[in-house]
Amino acid sequence: MDTQALAAFIEVADSASFTRAAERLHLSQPAISKRLKALEEQIGHRLFDRVGRSVLLTDAGAALLPYARRALQTVEDGRRALSQLSGQVSGRLSIGTSHHIGLHRLPPVLKRYVHQFPDVDLDLHFMDSEDACEAVLAGRLEMGIVTLPLQPLIHLDSGVVWPDPLAVVTAPTHPLAGQRRVRLEDLARHPAVLPDEDTYTHRIIRAELQARGVAPRVRLATNYLETLKMLAAIGLGWSVLPESMIDDSLCRLNVQGFKPHRDLGWVRHTGRAVSGPARVLLELLSETH
CATH class of the missing domain: 3.40.190.290 (D-Maltodextrin-Binding Protein; domain 2)
Structure with missing residues (x-):
């Protein structure tokens, strides 16, 4: 299956909206619809029902969703593992952080990072710390730089910065x-x-x-x-x-x-491979104590 189509399917399912899914993936709404139509034709089932302004998963969509998540996570883990094989640090690094940390704590770290590793494509998302942790758990982000929860979350490794x-x-x-x-x-x-x-x-x-x-x-x-x-x-x-x-x-x-x-510190999924870009960012964060 086309991983881009699976990504579009997951975003529409999570946001219950073609418009919000298009915004998150930086695509047009017709492009999202085209990818979903191709996926539906490939599997032979309709994935969503439109009821008024609501977008709801069909039974087939609900059945496919966990497998689609695992497939994309496996592909992403493979990409991260391969990024470790090369001495050059490059590729995409998706991070979620709060507005407060992004404004008051991260700028000096990110300034050093983009200067030392210009081949990394930083995919930075501003959101509440709680949402960033959930996105890391769901595999939508590789790292969160957040207010750490009172109690450690299952499957999340963390470190105080x-x-x-x-x-x-x-x-x-x-x-x-x-x-x-x-x-x-x-x-x-x-x-x-x-x-x-x-x-x-x-x-x-x-x-x-x-x-x-x-x-x-x-x-x-x-x-x-x-x-x-x-x-x-x-x-x-x-x-x-x-x-x-x-x-x-x-x-x-x-x-x-x-x-x-x-x-305040970082979180990452304990069951996912650490990419080269994430590894060097963790090293920079460890030096900011």
């Missing part, structure tokens, strides 16, 4: 700003703006608070730390942000017994 201590912050005009010490009970009486509850960072913060019997009053949640910084700075609520983001627009609170911490 940047310890990332967090701090409670408010606007300088907040009622708690300027106090020498703040109790958690006092903090809980004021509204908070925090990372979305589905994020690893939110889970880290909430676990720390729950261990001390405190439940935050969340006024607003978003995945973007830069947005949270702005919301806290204008006085919408207190927040928890990386210490590295604190500047004159924020006031750091000294909260008794509350020192949340997260780790």
